[in-house]
Amino acid sequence: MDIQQLKGLIEQMTLDEKIAQLLQLTAHFHEGTDNEGQVTGPMEEMGITESMVRASGSVLGLSGAQAVIDVQNAYLQKNRLGIPLMFMADVVHGFKTIFPIPLAIGCSWDTDLAEKSAEIAAKESAVSGIHVTFAPMVDLVRDPRWGRVMETTGEDPYLNSLFAKAFVRGYQGDRLKENPDRLAACVKHFAAYGAPEGGRDYNTVNMSERQLREYYLPAYKAALDEGCEMVMTSFNTVDGIPATGNEKLMRGILRDEWNFDGVLISDWASIREMIAHGAAEDDREAAYRAIRAGVDIEMMTPCYVRHLPELIESGRVDEALIDEAVLRILRLKDKLGLFENPLRAADPDREREVVFCAEHRQAAYELAAKSSVLLKNNGVLPLRADANVALIGPFAQSNDILGWWSCVGSKEDAASLGLSLKERLAEGKLRSAEGCGIDSMTQEQLNEALETAQNADIIVLALGEESAMSGEGGSRTNIRLPEAQLELVKQLKTLGRPLAAVIFNGRPLDLHGIFEETDAVLEAWFPGSEGGAAIADILVGRVNPSARLTMSFPQSAGQIPVYYNHFNTGRPMDPQKTEERYVSKYIDSPNEPLLPFGFGLSYTTFEYSDLKISGHEMKAGESLTVQVKVTNTGERDGVETVQLYIRDVAAEVVRPLRELKGFEKLALAPGESGIASFTLTEEQLRYHHSDLSFTSDPGTFQVFVGSNCRDTLSGSFKLI
Structure with a gap:
């Protein structure tokens, strides 16, 4: 349908039908599901009627081809104009085939x-x-106490933007109507949801507009530049105004400045939550603020359907705002091809063939293998094929490795580390014991662990957070592993055997009690459906780890926020003069994180040399080439991620000590050298000035190239 046809359809709709298109409800409100009268109470509580449900525009959280077909068909039988439903869900890192959590994918x-x-x-x-x-x-994140760091790709705006584009391309493809195997993507959470005070979910966000534009907005903009069809508002305030009712953010930046004309949806109940924020007196005022801000779909609260009619009748809201919202919703339904085929790709027979198939599981395995970061290794990994191995810990046989937001993924489908490792140590011996629970230990468990490990050549510790300890609502002040697991490590240390720790978790942790007590540490994150197999292959050396951190690991929670692209301050600490008091430092902790952004080890080693910059000066419109030689100095094939950083030494606004501007992967055989080459342009040197203009400053720029943000070779040039 073209725009005129869609507008003609809107002209046939009553005001109530138009407003109902703005309502999103969970599936159990609709006919065709097994609700059997269970929704009368919720409907009365929400103040919605059957006619509102019959005209509502979209459904949240229903999946399964036959279930969707049943609900869509039942809906269309009673919808006066035959406008189909849209079905939406949180498909965050896989549907049934679960991939590693996004933070791991970033790595x-x-x-x-x-x-x-x-x-x-x-x-x-x-x-x-x-x-x-x-x-x-x-959402860019700098605070690992926040549980939802597991859903992001890290602390760097450039890298986050690249992944934002990649995810949108993957979900949407080129044209949704001609490509029914793709989904419309919805970038979230707009804006700055990843910066809550204290790392506490849903909490206040407070920053300057310059900081917002410099670090937090680029990844959203990148997703929209890639064609992302939807945006979701965030729960938090931005400059004291809840995002869902923030006209400057949603109308000013998103609609007017960025020219986004797609669908804007509230997060769950976030329109009504403006009341709790103190930005609306009641549902009526919340509806007014949200529609004024340009929110098209209200998720799971009835502020629009109950109060927009009277707001329009009183003249406080122009009906044209409703028409705009409905047009955007209908246009997305048309892009999805729902008017021609309301069932779209839903197919129970094909569903059985496609979902969780071998090809998809292989891709999940590959990504898990490339997402696990080797943080420490004193030569005890990889395991020898004939090694006598003791696998100890609450994750030894656990299949709780999918992580939060695993959609319809099943833990039972995920092979445990223990089962996978046993298959790969046919020549050796593998004995296993739980040792402790996630946060508890009995004497019997400890005794069994000590006995199991007594005669082992090496002890592999399988430790971590259960999935519910991160994710939405999973904020923590103490980000160390639970005391029971730390005690298990301490007790096993007394046996004098080498210790290798595998950590399953959803956030950067304070690794004290693990890092200094063990000989090797592998950060597995929540690796998904095939994670057990991928981690086992890394442990036995079939896979050489190549992942690199995209969030810094703190020394302790007291350091947070700790991130690589920080400012220098007026009194920076001289690493050679740590006894100085009146400089920016802690008296009980280093300033630096335990592990920096970009860090990760391999089973081989790499040497950097011969950093070359093609010129000493750059003019606008010109570019410079930066090259470095990298040599595999170890005994195994390996992949090195070469990273390029810059620093603007003196600028109108203080600039970070390091800013990532590029990276290149080099696959090198033992003894082989390769050249990593980068192009730097004047556009890459621009930043938001105090007046919010986006320009560069002439002057000296430092260039750093290395294996992470800390360990680099350096050079410089001048922008003139």
């Missing part, structure tokens, strides 16, 4: 694999009846 530094993971998730979702995914989440 792969592999945007092609990230795109592939989204494409597979879309295919499984679409055949199961879903039309829209509430992903990608691109």
Whole structure:
């Protein structure tokens, strides 16, 4: 349908029908599901009627091809104008085939694999009846206490932007109507949801507009530049105004400045939550503020359907705002091809063939293998094929490795580390014991662990957070592993055997009690459906780890926020004069994180040399080439992620000590050298000035190239 046809359809709608299109409800409100009268109470409580449900525009959280077909058919039988429903769900890192959590995907530094993971998730979702995914989440994060760091790709705006684009390409493809195996993507959470005070979910966000534009907005903009069809508002305030009712943010930046004309949806109940924020007196005022801000779909509260009619009748809201919102919603339904085929790709027979198929599981394995970061290794990994191994810890046999937001993924489908490792140590011996629970230990468990490990050549510790300890609502003040697990490590240390720790978790942790007590540490994150197999292959050396951190690991929670692209301050600490008092430092902790951004080890080693910059000066419109030689100095094939950083030494606004501007992966055989080459342009040197203009400053720029943000070779040039 063209725009005129869609507008003609809107002209046939009553005001109540138009407003109902703005309402999103969970599936159990609709006919065709097994609700059997269970919704009368919720409907009365929400103040919605059957006629509102019959005209509502979209459904949240239903999947399964037959279930979607049943609800859509029942709905269309009673919808006066035959306008189909849209079905939406949180498909964050896989549908049934679960990939590593997004933070782990970020650590792969592999945007092609990230795109592939989204494409597979879309295919499984679409055949199961879903039309829209509430992903990608691109919130920049600097505080690992916040549970939702697991949904992001890290602390760097440049890298987050690359992954934002990759995920959107994977979910949406080129044209949704001609490509029913893809989904419409919804970038979230707009804006700055990743910066809550104290790392506490849903909490206040407070920053300057310059900081917002410099670090937090780029990844959202990147997703929209890639064609992302939807945006979700965030729960938090931005400059004292809840995002869902923030006209400057939603109308000013998103609509007017960025020219976004797609669908804007509230997060769950966030329109009504303006009352709790103190930005609206009641539902009526909340509806007024949200529609004025340009929110098209209200998720799971009735402020619009109950109060927009009277707000229009009183003249306080122009009905044209409703028409605009409905047009955007209908246009997305048309892009999805729902007017021609309301069932779209939903197909129970094909669903059984596609979902969780071998091809998809192989892709999940590959991404898990490339997302696990080797943080420490004193030569005890990889395991010898004939080694006598004791696998001890609460994750030894656990299949709780999918992580939060694992959609319809099943833990039972995920092979445990213990089972996978046993298959790979046929020549050796593997004995296993739980040792402790996630946060508890009995004497019997400890005794069994000590006995199991007594005669081992090496002890592999399988430790971590259970999935519910991160994710939405999973904020923590203490980000160390639970005391029971730390005690288990301490007790096993007394046996005098080498210790290698595998950590399953959803955030950067304070690793004290683990890092200094063990000989090797592998950060597995929540690696997904095939994570057990991938981690086992890394441990035995079939896979050489290549992942690199995209969030810094703190020394302790007291350091937070700790991130690589920080300012220098007026009194920076001289590392050679740590006894000085009146400088910016802690008296009980280093300033530096335990592990820096970009860090990760391999089973081989790499040497950097011969940094070359093609010139000493750069003019606008010109570019410089930066090259470095990298040599594999070890005994195994390996992949090195070469990272390019810059620093603007003196600027109108203080600039970070390091800013990532590029990276290149080099696959090198033992003794082989390769050249990593980067192009730097004047555009890459621009930043937001105090007046919010986006320009560069002439002067000296430092260039750093290395294996992470800390360990680099350096040079410089001048912008003139």
